[in-house]
Amino acid sequence: MRRLLAACLSAAIILLTNVALGQSIRLAVDLSDAPRNIFHSRLTLSAKPGPLTLVYPKWIPGNHRPSGPIANLTGLKITAGGQSIKWQRDPIDMYAFHLEVPAGAKDLQVSFDTITSGDSAGATGAAASTNVLDLNWNQVVLYPQETNSDAVEFEASVHLPAGWKFGTALPIKNQSDEIVEFNPVSLTQLVDSPLIAGDNYRQIGLNLTREDPVHVIDMVAESEAALAMTPQQTAAYHSLVAEAGALFGARHYTKYHFLYTLSDEVGHHGLEHHESSDNSVPERTLIDPELRLMEVGLLPHEFVHSWNGKYRRPAGLATPNYQEPMIGDLLWVYEGLTELDAGTISRGAGRDCGHA
Numbered sequence: 001m002r003r004l005l006a007a008c009l010s011a012a013i014i015l016l017t018n019v020a021l022g023q024s025i026r027l028a029v030d031l032s033d034a035p036r037n038i039f040h041s042r043l044t045l046s047a048k049p050g051p052l053t054l055v056y057p058k059w060i061p062g063n064h065r066p067s068g069p070i071a072n073l074t075g076l077k078i079t080a081g082g083q084s085i086k087w088q089r090d091p092i093d094m095y096a097f098h099l100e101v102p103a104g105a106k107d108l109q110v111s112f113d114t115i116t117s118g119d120s121a122g123a124t125g126a127a128a129s130t131n132v133l134d135l136n137w138n139q140v141v142l143y144p145q146e147t148n149s150d151a152v153e154f155e156a157s158v159h160l161p162a163g164w165k166f167g168t169a170l171p172i173k174n175q176s177d178e179i180v181e182f183n184p185v186s187l188t189q190l191v192d193s194p195l196i197a198g199d200n201y202r203q204i205g206l207n208l209t210r211e212d213p214v215h216v217i218d219m220v221a222e223s224e225a226a227l228a229m230t231p232q233q234t235a236a237y238h239s240l241v242a243e244a245g246a247l248f249g250a251r252h253y254t255k256y257h258f259l260y261t262l263s264d265e266v267g268h269h270g271l272e273h274h275e276s277s278d279n280s281v282p283e284r285t286l287i288d289p290e291l292r293l294m295e296v297g298l299l300p301h302e303f304v305h306s307w308n309g310k311y312r313r314p315a316g317l318a319t320p321n322y323q324e325p326m327i328g329d330l331l332w333v334y335e336g337l338t339e340l341d342a343g344t345i346s347r348g349a350g351r352d353c354g355h356a
């Protein structure tokens with residue numbers, strides 16, 4: 001019975017979406033205007049004639065609420081074969097855009113801008129400054145309504161500001177100058193793999209053994225001086241990785257990137273992901289002992305979330321896409337157990353990693 005019901009639902013969804021399921025959507029994000037807090041998106045997707053609804057991610061993992069910054073989306077243009085296509089926003093759901101794919105059209109080109117001066121990663125504050133940027137992909141995509149985020153594939157690329165370097169867990173296919181192309185991944189993995197970049201960048205390897213997956217800290221900062229992580233701090237993060245391995249007994253990821261932005265110009269937050277965490281703190285956190293003490297628990301907490309919250313997730317938060325509401329009745333386990341485990345691995349790793 002369940003299989004029959006699933007087959008019927010799948011057929012209904014295919015009829016409704018007018019999109020070739022299992023297709024690959026190309027997404028080019030031009031970040032060259034990031035210092036002005038404008039990200040430019042250009043998507044190419046195959047479609048067949050008839051009604052189509054594109055949606056902007058609304059319920060954001062890690063935020064656990066409808067925090068997708070729809071008010072920041074502007075300049076939406078949709079074309080097919082060079083012809084402009086009219087779209088209409090849903091009168092109730094502000095995250096949905098309706099259009100009619102014209103006869104004979106095979107591909108749609110969709111472009112829009114995202115203003116990133118506020119609502120960065122579910123927190124207040126900007127996503128970028130003249131020296132750093134934080135790209136959360138949910139802010140720069142549209143996708144066909146009713147699509148399971150595991151079932152739609154994105155071939156993403158970014159155009160970085162000249163001379164900037166970047167860190168991300170997203171698998172890299174190609175890089176030349178400011179253009180970085182990534183391997184095709186599901187929308188789930190894309191949204192789960194933020195990218196930070198900046199003109200002051202430093203990467204530190206954290207592996208103690210060759211058997212473990214690669215662990216690194218990617219840091220971007222407003223100044224070169226802010227990247228001065230001491231050998232003691234580095235040693236503490238080495239130990240943090242080892243202590244997490246000892247506590248959990250296994251690693252479910254293929255690599256792990258601590259993305260660490262040090263800036264007073266952008267929003268401050270910590271956001272958990274499977275293979276990375278997106279952490280943003282004041283610029284002088286590594287070199288000011290008082291700031292260091294304030295922020296020292298952030299990386300251990302977000303690291304533990306990779307196990308508790310991502311690899312294992314409360315049922316109400318494991319939704320098929322970003323339009324489906326999340327139910328947060330088990331968030332007390334999600335956050336409470338994470339805080340307990342973060343304290344445990346920090347205690348083992350020493351004071352510089354969070355056990356004051």
Ligand SMILES: [Zn+2]
Nearest residue numbers: 301305335338
């Ligand atoms: Zn948390």
